[in-house]
Amino acid sequence: MEKKVLITGATGVTGKHAIANLLKMNIPVRALVHRLDERSEALAAQGVEVVEGDLSDFNRIGEVLQDIRAAYYLFPIQVPGIIESTAYFAQAALENGVEAIVNMSQVPARRTSVSHGSQNHWVAERVFDKFGVPVTHLKPTFFAEWLLYSIRSIKTQDALIYPFGDVAYAPITGEDQGRVIASILSNPAPHAGKTYPLFGLEELTQYQIADMVSEVIGRKITYQPVEIPDFEPILRTAMRGNDYFTQHILAVAQDCRDGYFSGTNNYVEEITGQKPMSMMDFIVKYKTALL
Template sequence: MSDRKIFVAGATGDTGGAATEALVAAGEKVRTLVRKEDERSERLQALGVEVLVGNLSILDDVARALEGIFSAYFVYPIESGGIQATAYFAQAARETGVNAIVNMSQISARRIATSHAARDHWISERVFDWAGTPVTHIRPTFFAQWLTYPGQVANIKKDGVLRLPFGNGRHAPIAAEDQGRVIAAILRDPAPHAGKVYPLYGPVEMNHYEIAEEMGKALGCKVEYQPIDLDMFKKRLDTDSKFSDAFAQHLLSVAVDYQDGVFAGTNTVVEDLTGTPPMTVETFIRKHAARFAS
């Protein structure tokens, strides 16, 4: 086991959790920061992870979490406050001498983004660049996890239909598990990746008709894709308490980006950096098939 320690933000979430598991499996010591102790933090502690209670939006908490850290992963929810948290993380990394940062951005991050969250991710990238600690930005396309969110699962269980406002747009869904392996690989050996931006994709670019077909193969039932317009999608978001105003604004904006090809493409980055190709949609859905069980 290495004597160094790596910090992972969001270790109770999808990408942070996957990165933590990959790091622990590789014999690395890991520290994380959680807002409260619960069954999720207990599971991390059972893995040997050092768990501190605190908040990424409080500078002193972040500085305490990064003390003595070799490299660090930063991720922030698609909510307001991301730029401030980025600035705090960058400052704390400078103060504590962190060697490298891996920053979770997104494929739609750009100056002209209409999504407030996507634009803020672009600004956050610039903050890390200016701060001076070597940084690697990762920009994933839509997560495969989006296909297993409760609303999607409920519709598929009810009538076998995937209803989304993506038209005939295309992307290569990437699992958080595969992103976690990339994050872990960079954190363990950050120097070759300093200053780089890695778009992350799954192995096959598809439209949602093809994605629905792959889901059906994995689940052993017929799944169809039904495109919906933005007004209908907005009504769905407005009636679901899980979506904040900030998250809903992001989803409505990137739905247009998606149809314009912003999320399209594929590459070999996951396999190049980890030695293992990313999961296909069918493989991912098979892995998470329990979520679709009656």
């Protein structure tokens, strides 16, 4: 029986695109989801083996990793627990003979990060490194999908409201990351032990992104920068009082201002053979949602 590739976070922004690309390559996929719903049913309809489980459940992880050749690990940034879960995942992968892991980290993850989430991602990287299963770390900048989180303010206030100042960075789409993940999982050996910071096509400020949205949807959208302390109550309300995630976002907002999210490189094109999607093309693709 041919071993499968495991995708965790299978219905999320990166996981669903990784699965789509793996299926194009005729690579069998097992998808781990938190709950069975219409999104998981859509995966099953494509021939994906869908399993339900929790990345914080060591015994369940061991079951899910049986007969898996390579795996994509994505722990949700909204909640604590990544270090313990990473140890569970790495040990279960070792026990089941998994040949490679692609680990989703983040570009500001570092030992000295003020964000508990970013610092925990850095520690999780070190946990994977020490277990012996070949691993590739992906460290993306802010996702282009952040724009879609602003749909409400775009529709009600004609505005993007963020605490990122006037700093430019190159937003990367989940679609591009999915292609990177699938490409590495299809042939992991050349990427073993490597860390890839991932960026979109070009660096842009929120002012420039707002102008692009204005052009596409046909009405003026402005960027309204706010100071980080002033953004906290807005974020806390949106996150329904999630202290862990609120602390992370406020800390990485400062990281963005300090340039940690800025930069460009050619890794997406080198790994997948295709340039990343431009922000303008992303906005055009999601025009209907932004109207």
